Amino acid sequence: MATKKSHVAAGLYGDAHTPATGFANVNVGTTERIISAAGGALLTYYGLRERQASKPLGLGLAALGTCLILRGASGYCPVNQLVGRDSAQHSPSKAIKIVQTFTINRPVAEVYGFWRRLENLPQFMQHIESVEQLDERRSHWKANIPGGLLNVEWEAEIVNDEPNLLLAWQSLPGSEVDNAGEVRFLEAPGDKGTEVQAVIHYRAPAGALGHGVAQLLNPALEEMVRSDLRRFKQLMEAGEITTIAGQPSGRGRDKG
Amino acid sequence: MKALCWVGTNHLNVEKVPDPEIINPRDAIVRVVLSSVCGSDLHLLDGYVPSMREGDIIGHEFMGEVVEVGREVKKFRKGDRVVVGSVLGCGGCWFCENQAWSHCDNSNAHAALAEKAYGYPTAGIFGYSHAFGGYAGSHADFIRVPFADNGMFKIPEGVKDEAALFVSDAFPTGFMAADMADIAPGDVVAVWGCGGVGQMAIRSAFLLGASRVIAIDRFPERLAMARTHGRAETLNYEEVDILEALKEMTGGRGPDRCIDAVGMEAHTPGLEHYYDLIKQQIKLETDRPAVLRQAIMACRKGGTLSIVGVYGGFIDKFPMGAAMNKGLTFKMGQMHAQKYMPRLLDYVQNGDVDPAYILTHRWPLERGAEGYQMFKQKTDECVRVVFAP
Ligand SMILES: NC(=O)c1ccc[n+]([C@@H]2O[C@H](COP(=O)([O-])OP(=O)(O)OC[C@H]3O[C@@H](n4cnc5c(N)ncnc54)[C@H](O)[C@@H]3O)[C@@H](O)[C@H]2O)c1
Ligand SMILES: [Zn+2]
Ligand SMILES: [Zn+2]
Numbered sequence: 001m002a003t004k005k006s007h008v009a010a011g012l013y014g015d016a017h018t019p020a021t022g023f024a025n026v027n028v029g030t031t032e033r034i035i036s037a038a039g040g041a042l043l044t045y046y047g048l049r050e051r052q053a054s055k056p057l058g059l060g061l062a063a064l065g066t067c068l069i070l071r072g073a074s075g076y077c078p079v080n081q082l083v084g085r086d087s088a089q090h091s092p093s094k095a096i097k098i099v100q101t102f103t104i105n106r107p108v109a110e111v112y113g114f115w116r117r118l119e120n121l122p123q124f125m126q127h128i129e130s131v132e133q134l135d136e137r138r139s140h141w142k143a144n145i146p147g148g149l150l151n152v153e154w155e156a157e158i159v160n161d162e163p164n165l166l167l168a169w170q171s172l173p174g175s176e177v178d179n180a181g182e183v184r185f186l187e188a189p190g191d192k193g194t195e196v197q198a199v200i201h202y203r204a205p206a207g208a209l210g211h212g213v214a215q216l217l218n219p220a221l222e223e224m225v226r227s228d229l230r231r232f233k234q235l236m237e238a239g240e241i242t243t244i245a246g247q248p249s250g251r252g253r254d255k256g
Numbered sequence: 257m258k259a260l261c262w263v264g265t266n267h268l269n270v271e272k273v274p275d276p277e278i279i280n281p282r283d284a285i286v287r288v289v290l291s292s293v294c295g296s297d298l299h300l301l302d303g304y305v306p307s308m309r310e311g312d313i314i315g316h317e318f319m320g321e322v323v324e325v326g327r328e329v330k331k332f333r334k335g336d337r338v339v340v341g342s343v344l345g346c347g348g349c350w351f352c353e354n355q356a357w358s359h360c361d362n363s364n365a366h367a368a369l370a371e372k373a374y375g376y377p378t379a380g381i382f383g384y385s386h387a388f389g390g391y392a393g394s395h396a397d398f399i400r401v402p403f404a405d406n407g408m409f410k411i412p413e414g415v416k417d418e419a420a421l422f423v424s425d426a427f428p429t430g431f432m433a434a435d436m437a438d439i440a441p442g443d444v445v446a447v448w449g450c451g452g453v454g455q456m457a458i459r460s461a462f463l464l465g466a467s468r469v470i471a472i473d474r475f476p477e478r479l480a481m482a483r484t485h486g487r488a489e490t491l492n493y494e495e496v497d498i499l500e501a502l503k504e505m506t507g508g509r510g511p512d513r514c515i516d517a518v519g520m521e522a523h524t525p526g527l528e529h530y531y532d533l534i535k536q537q538i539k540l541e542t543d544r545p546a547v548l549r550q551a552i553m554a555c556r557k558g559g560t561l562s563i564v565g566v567y568g569g570f571i572d573k574f575p576m577g578a579a580m581n582k583g584l585t586f587k588m589g590q591m592h593a594q595k596y597m598p599r600l601l602d603y604v605q606n607g608d609v610d611p612a613y614i615l616t617h618r619w620p621l622e623r624g625a626e627g628y629q630m631f632k633q634k635t636d637e638c639v640r641v642v643f644a645p
Binding site: 103105192193223226227230233234236237238239240241242243244245246247248249250251252253254256 | 257259261263269271273274275276277279280281282309310311312313328346347348349350353361362363364365367368380389390391392396400402403
């Protein structure tokens, strides 16, 4: 057990390897790029939504969002350039952890079993387009950032698999996306099903700017993980994902 | 199709909107035959429920005919005559499994929003703001019914549309009010509010063993309805001091069980009303809890307060000391439609209750805005206006 734990820890916290950059002429690190793009799209989305509600705050969010998308998609950040900051290389980045928990009214074996078939994950992970199991441990992931602004692919590896208890993975070195996470499955007391806890680790860009970005984006990312898990619960308990997207209203068809 | 849409505070409009379609496999599409107003809609209309959006279709109490079912709908076919509960339940979460349908974990399409407001998301409700899922309501030609196998019930042969309709919302709410009140044989039950919900609570209290029901309101026609159809004794709060009168009528003990079927927009004669109204309007308090305060004072020691009148946010001057020291039990909630509907349909079919008497006006949907105005002002002795699209 002890050895297993340390193995997981090494993998999860990403101390064992540094994220590859792979891009010659960019000043924004890959992780930062992905986060920028995802966060940017989210901010643009929320920003526009806010604006629809005619709050002045919306415009600012939308603008900041667009800037972040540009920065994520192009790998070039005008702000970084300006302050002479280069987060693409040798940046001591900060590990950030997101934890979200839901109780699912189904037996542990069923809940774990569904998740373990990684091909199932895109059914509830909103931004994952597909997951292909390459072998027992390795899988190939395709993601689609909201708005189709950025498509990314990477390979991940299961670093710990304890059936009906825990599943941990990390992206393989050299992947375009650097993330690691684990899901724990615990029988809930009082016959209430399974407590599912997702722990996601990612590395925020270094420095004051990176800190600011992370502070801005972390809630959005947390919300993203949370809504994915909620959809997982809906799928397991209700057999479908709750939505109003497509229903009529005086505004036409709702987007959701 | 046409639908009655919320445009803004006190502003409704019949608009042309797209027809609903099956979105999820457990959905059904129902052609609305009858769709009723409800006191809950007044809270939306008056702007006390946040997260309404311009264009939202309102209405949640309805019956009709199934026109299409999704591939996972097992119990219904095209042509079935159904009544649909106003609250949506997935049927698979722990709450639904335990018959606490209005607590459903999964039926709120905007769960994150509800979570922010209340800590945990509550169930979706048709036509009842985005915090309750943002579902299109029933004041329309057609409606999409998610989780159809759970929320729809076939209307038995011989039960007329007007009676089945109220098994959707008013009857289960009134019934749950009586059920939560834990009525013991011989109990005296006081019911605040003689709208559709109060009327149904009165009937239900008798069904569950009350010996006497005392109904409180100020509109003579509603009080008369409570007497003739509900066999209740009645009190007009504009004419008598309710606390004194209740004490008097219960041998000085106070009613054993008190039901609040009024909610956040209670009206009171005198200064208290303006105190609450002003605070509500400047948003220092969101709800006017006059009935709650009165029921706490009126209830006998160790009695039960059952609250189905809807509250949305915060209240002021809540007599916690009286509640605590008298050892009162509070039970409350949005009703668990699916739990009660089969039983209530039985009552209707057997002739124990014919809820159709609360229907006072039957209008075409085109007169929707006007109908709500009448219902709100309680003019023309309106208790419930029902639209037939
Ligand atoms: N819990 C639920 O699931 C649920 C479902 C449906 C309705 N409701 C709620 O039930 C309440 C009643 O609904 P309704 O359709 O009967 O509404 P309604 O507007 O027809 O009736 C409300 C009645 O309360 C009376 N009233 C106001 N102030 C009073 C006071 N101080 N004392 C006594 N009576 C007073 C009014 O005169 C009116 O007759 C509303 O708050 C509504 O939101 C709850
Ligand atoms: Zn209602
Ligand atoms: Zn449920």
